[in-house]
Structures are given as structure tokens and as C-alpha cells.
Amino acid sequence: xxxxxxxxxxxxxxxxxxxxxxxxxxxxxxxxxxxxxxxxxxxxxxxxxxxxxxxxxxxxxxxxxxxxxxxxxxxxxxxxxxxxxxxxxxxxxxxxxxxxxxxxxxxxxxxxxxxxxxxxxxxxxxxxxxxxxxxxxxxxxxxxxxxxxxxxxxxxxxxxxxxxxxxxxxxxxxxxxxxxxxxxx
Numbered sequence: 583x584x585x586x587x588x589x590x591x592x593x594x595x596x597x598x599x600x601x602x603x604x605x606x607x608x609x610x611x612x613x614x615x616x617x618x619x620x621x622x623x624x625x626x627x628x629x630x631x632x633x634x635x636x637x638x639x640x641x642x643x644x645x646x647x648x649x650x651x652x653x654x655x656x657x658x659x660x661x662x663x664x665x666x667x668x669x670x671x672x673x674x675x676x677x678x679x680x681x682x683x684x685x686x687x688x689x690x691x692x693x694x695x696x697x698x699x700x701x702x703x704x705x706x707x708x709x710x711x712x713x714x715x716x717x718x719x720x721x722x723x724x725x726x727x728x729x730x731x732x733x734x735x736x737x738x739x740x741x742x743x744x745x746x747x748x749x750x751x752x753x754x755x756x757x758x759x760x761x762x763x764x765x766x767x
Contacts, residue, residue, distance in 0.1 A: 585611075585691075585703040587740075609689035611705055612661065614740050620660045621736030624729065628653040630664075631716075631726040638672060638721040646682055647726050650712025661708055661732040666716065667701045667725035668694040675720030683709035686717050694722070705732075 588596045598606055613619075631647045633639050649655050649662045666679055676690035692702040706714050716724055730736075749756035749767075757767055 585705070587614075607690075611689075612707070620732040620734060622663070622738040622740060623654075623731050623733070623736035624663075624738065625653040625655070625731070627665075628728045629725065630728050631724060633723045634669060634725070638670065639718050639724050641673075641675070641718060641720050643718055644686070645716045645718075645724055646713055647716060648713045649708055649728065649731070653728050655712070655728070655731045656733065656735055657712065658735070659708060659712065659731040659733040662706055662714060662728060663730040663732070664704045664706060664714070665701055665727040665729060666692050666704050667699065667723075667727070668692050668718075669699050669723035669725060671696055671698070671720050671722035673720040675718065675722075677716055677718045677722075677724070679704045679706045679714050679716050679726075681707045681709040682711065682713050682715040686715075691716075694720075696720075703729075 590596055598608070600606070630649065630652055631645065633645070639645060650657055650659055655662065664679065666677060668677060671694045674695045676693045678686060678689055679691040680687050680689075691704040691706075692700060694700045708714060714726075716726065718724060747755065751757050751760040761767060
């Protein structure tokens with residue numbers, strides 16, 4: 583799974599292109615509209631949860647992750663921009679991030695294969711108690727990082743663009759060469 587934010591066409595639709603054949607799943611986590619919804623407030627990336635100090639989180643477990651009160655996220659924040667990391671999965675599977683006050687939805691926030699670490703962005707509504715839940719389908723370590731929150735006190739507005747590649751080191755676009763191990767750009 584991968585998260586993407588795309589502008590809608592005049593008729594409210596969007597297009598999907600695949601270079602190979604296969605099944606397609608689309609899970610909707612929210613929408614942007616003029617003069618409605620919540621504003622975004624970016625924060626210094628903050629680790630909210632990390633299970634790597636103990637055993638793998640067991641398959642079927644639901645992890646509660648408090649968001650309100652972390653990195654300046656205020657009471658009344660409606661959603662959070664998170665990065666979910668699946669670390670050392672014991673089997674192929676998926677994890678779902680959702681507001682804890684809801685039942686577990688039939689969506690995946692991240693998909694993974696056994697023994698391969700992967701991360702994905704998730705923008706998720708918060709429960710009334712200001713937290714999100716993560717349910718895992720296979721044993722793994724779970725790491726959740728906060729990148730920002732959405733609410734009436736946010737300071738940034740989102741403007742949708744047609745997707746445009748701005749960096750591709752394979753062809754020298756935006757950066758002249760690939761990054762070396764441990765390198766920064």
C-alpha cells in the first residue's frame with residue numbers, strides 16, 4: 583500500500599495507471615475541499631510509539647497510540663499525519679491505522695512481506711480521546727511517527743497539484759547523483 587493525495591477532475595473522479603496488469607484497491611482516508619475541513623499544522627517529526635524495545639507485536643493485536651498532547655498536538659485536533667513502520671514482520675500481511683473509537687475498518691494502511699521492513703504515510707482521524715489505533719495482521723514491530731496534525735488551529739492549507747516528479751537521481755533531476763549511504767540532500 584502507498585498513500586497518495588491527488589486532485590480530482592471536474593466530474594469528481596481521478597485516473598489510475600498501471601504499467602502491468604493486476605488487481606487495484608483504493609481506500610479513502612479523507613478529502614480536501616475549499617472552505618471546509620481542517621487546516622494542517624506540521625510539527626518536528628516525533629516518534630509516538632516504538633515496540634522494538636520488547637517482543638514483536640502479536641498478530642491481531644490493537645495498539646493504542648496517544649496523539650493529542652504530543653509535539654504540541656492540541657485537544658480538538660481532528661486528524662494526524664503519521665508515518666507507520668512495519669519492522670521485522672514474521673509473515674506477509676498488513677496493518678490498519680484508524681480512530682480508536684471506530685471499529686476496525688476493512689482497509690490497509692501498510693502492506694508488508696515477511697522479513698522486509700517498510701514504511702507508509704497515513705493521515706488518520708483521531709478518536710474522541712485523541713488517539714489512533716494500529717491493528718496488525720502478522721507479528722511485527724510497530725513504529726509510529728507524527729509529522730503534523732489537522733484542526734481549526736492549524737496554520738497551513740493544502741493545494742492539490744497534478745503529480746510532478748521533482749527529484750530523480752537516475753537522470754540527475756533535482757539532485758546530480760544518487761545519495762551515498764548515510765548521505766543527506
